[in-house]
Amino acid sequence: MTTNTRKGIITFSISDKGALYSSxxxxxxxxxxxxxxxxNYNLGDEVFILLKVMEDTSFTPVVGNVSWITPAGAQGNKVPGIGIQFAADxxxxxxxxIEQYLGAAINRERPVQTM
Structure with a gap:
């Protein structure tokens, strides 16, 4: 999993199913x-993501809003970051x-980055 953040645009690449599940x-x-x-982001901030998931050959543009924030130093040694809710558009x-990539794994009860 790699992340490159520039002002207004986040490039995010997920290369395996386990990382996709936890994200x-x-x-x-x-x-x-x-x-x-x-x-630093605020709840509700609009974010533009260039997303590449597993076997995708190119990055897909995705728009969303910050709906979750895990700050640095959060309890349980959680990774700092933001949760992006995909736009209704x-x-x-x-x-x-994403759910097609995850298949049956989506129904598992394993820890994830947020909850």
Missing amino acids: YMSFVQNGGLFIPTSR DKGATRTS
Whole structure:
């Protein structure tokens, strides 16, 4: 999993199913992803992501809003970062794509980056 953050744009690449599972936020409307970052964001900030998941050959542009913040020094040694809720304009395309990659793993009860 790699992250490159520039002002306004986050490039995020997930190369394996375990990392995708721990980053995916199925519990938010439209789905979302937790993205490790030390950069400061506020809840509701609009974020532009260039996302590459596993076998994707190119980056897909995704728009969302910050719906979760794990600050540096959080309890339980959680990784600092932000949870991005995918925009409604996405019409579920990113959520569907991620859930297809995860398959049956989506129903497992394993720890994730957020909850």
